Amino acid sequence: KRHKFWETQPVGQFKDLGDTSLPEGSIEPPTSLSKVKQEPYNLPNLYEWITCDMELAEMCTEVYNLLTNNYVEDDENMFRFNYSKEFLHWALRPPGYYRSWHIGVRVKNSKKLVAFITGVPAKIRVRDTVVTMAEINFLCVHKKLRSKRLAPVMIKEVTRRVHLENIWHAAYTAGVVLPTPISTCQYWHRSLNPKKLMDVGFSRIGARMTMSRTIKLYKLPDSMVTPGFRKMEPHDVPAVTRLLRNYLKQFVVAPDFDENDVEHWLLPKENVVDSYLVESPETHEITDFCSFYTLPSSILGNQNYSTLKAAYSYYNVSTKTPLLQLMNDALIVAKLKDFDVFNALDVMQNETFLKELKFGPGDGKLHYYLYNYRLKHVLRASELGLVLL
């Protein structure tokens, strides 16, 4: 398949797959900042760049509305991600963020926002090397402006602005195959509200199953089972950072979180991210951790429901509590918080609990990519310790 744009970029090329003579690491060396294009790339005449200050309520609303109506849908176009405003505000303003990496395209005359792409800085470890990267996300072009080749120029513009901050690498995911995935993950779903999931067509009743049998199959206890299981609090940040850093060492690609990162990404934030830990009742040691983020989806064309309340598995660490029991407690919490479904990728050690906790495989895959960084081999999903939003 021709990838006219991606064949011009410093990314692993399909033709190079299997060529282990190519060294692992940067594909192109950093250039000096004076060599980086100083002015923005040209857009088609009717459009102009705008830097989106997510601190401004009306800008946040414009971005929210663009994504709500034009962002990623499932393969059957029954659902569309519906990131909340508070989620976007959180996702785009981590420690060290650059406002210039929140890039919009608007119509010169009407000032209507018609496209968006973002980057946030992140320290990502690849094997033994910590690389400062941009995590690229929320690439969205209005449905009415598709196949005008806007995406390539938006990707070049965010790359240019990342280069201006002396950062030369990036990480991103996509539901489509591009040159060249560092890993491909399967996504899985655990029903929490099977009746609603059937009504909206998210899941179909199993063979030889009745509705009441299905509801009983997915029923969860009304309280968590692990002694010492509680919400994470600000004073837990140092212990959770230690626990998470130690756990993530086992993966080939993983975030290199410090306490500031943990404080931003993992402290509970209502309607955005939930995180729990196990504090040993005897020793008061923090031995385990689990977290999930809130990403609802709009339900397209259903009379009775407009929103699917979905929890997405984030970072989980088990050192004393079996991961199976820890994740079952996470499911119990999610059900108590009225989530309809709990989603997970088969990254990290997730495949050790997915089937046993009654997750079913999703109908698609999520591909992980690095920009300007070559890996000698495609990774197994279980070698990935990175979860993007």
Ligand SMILES: COc1cccc(CC(=N)NC(=O)c2cccnc2OC2CCNCC2)c1
């Ligand atoms: C249920 O509503 C949906 C609305 C739009 C798309 C999809 C399918 C899909 N593409 N799912 C995922 O990408 C996915 C499935 C499980 C876990 N994380 C995921 O994606 C995350 C990470 C990448 N950015 C989007 C959210 C489902």
